[in-house]
Amino acid sequence: MLNQLNKTKSETGVSPEEFRRSMSKFATGVAVITTADSGILYGMTVNSLTSLSLTPCLLLICPKLGSATGHAIRNSRRFIVNVLEAGQQELCQRFVGKDAKRFDGMELQFSADGLPLLQGCIAHISCRLHAVHPGGDHEIIVGEVIDCAGHHGDPMIFHEGRLLNGVA
Numbered sequence: 001m002l003n004q005l006n007k008t009k010s011e012t013g014v015s016p017e018e019f020r021r022s023m024s025k026f027a028t029g030v031a032v033i034t035t036a037d038s039g040i041l042y043g044m045t046v047n048s049l050t051s052l053s054l055t056p057c058l059l060l061i062c063p064k065l066g067s068a069t070g071h072a073i074r075n076s077r078r079f080i081v082n083v084l085e086a087g088q089q090e091l092c093q094r095f096v097g098k099d100a101k102r103f104d105g106m107e108l109q110f111s112a113d114g115l116p117l118l119q120g121c122i123a124h125i126s127c128r129l130h131a132v133h134p135g136g137d138h139e140i141i142v143g144e145v146i147d148c149a150g151h152h153g154d155p156m157i158f159h160e161g162r163l164l165n166g167v168a
């Protein structure tokens with residue numbers, strides 16, 4: 001049995017560590033989710049980004065419970081998915097951790113509804129909040145796409161807990 005190797009097990013017999021290790025084999029892209037609430041800008045790095053539906057156009061992200069950005073999205077009911085280009089490691093790191101000054105010194109553009117658009121990204125996808133579902137220690141935020149554009153460039157790749165060509 002695969003999970004006989006587990007040190008700590010949940011009621012199902014699967015440990016979070018083994019689950020994390022197994023899922024780390026699934027390579028993903030990386031995006032920074034941005035929003036604004038009461039004049040304050042928020043942003044977080046995610047790899048839990050999945051397209052969900054074409055008709056209507058829906059996607060989902062999964063912020064952990066307590067995420068400041070997740071909370072701001074529930075208030076503002078708007079967010080932008082900024083898909084990172086392979087060379088944007090600094091941007092990836094900037095939006096991890098508890099730093100209120102994440103946007104300091106950045107040259108920003110803004111969407112029509114005032115949300116920050118990060119420069120140099122390979123796609124920008126603007127969403128309005130469609131639904132929020134529970135998901136264990138995370139929540140599932142579903143966005144309806146109201147505008148999107150893709151640009152040239154190679155994607156950032158996250159695999160086995162690190163960025164290809166970088167660190168995370």
Ligand SMILES: Cc1cc2nc3c(=O)[nH]c(=O)nc-3n(C[C@H](O)[C@H](O)[C@H](O)COP(=O)(O)O)c2cc1C
Nearest residue numbers: 044045046047048062063064067068069096097168
């Ligand atoms: C490559 C990468 C992917 C990440 N994906 C997620 C994710 O999908 N969901 C999440 O809650 N945190 C994710 N994180 C961690 C968050 O970026 C980090 O906890 C951040 O500080 C949350 O910001 P906030 O609490 O201010 O919203 C990821 C971090 C990295 C480096």
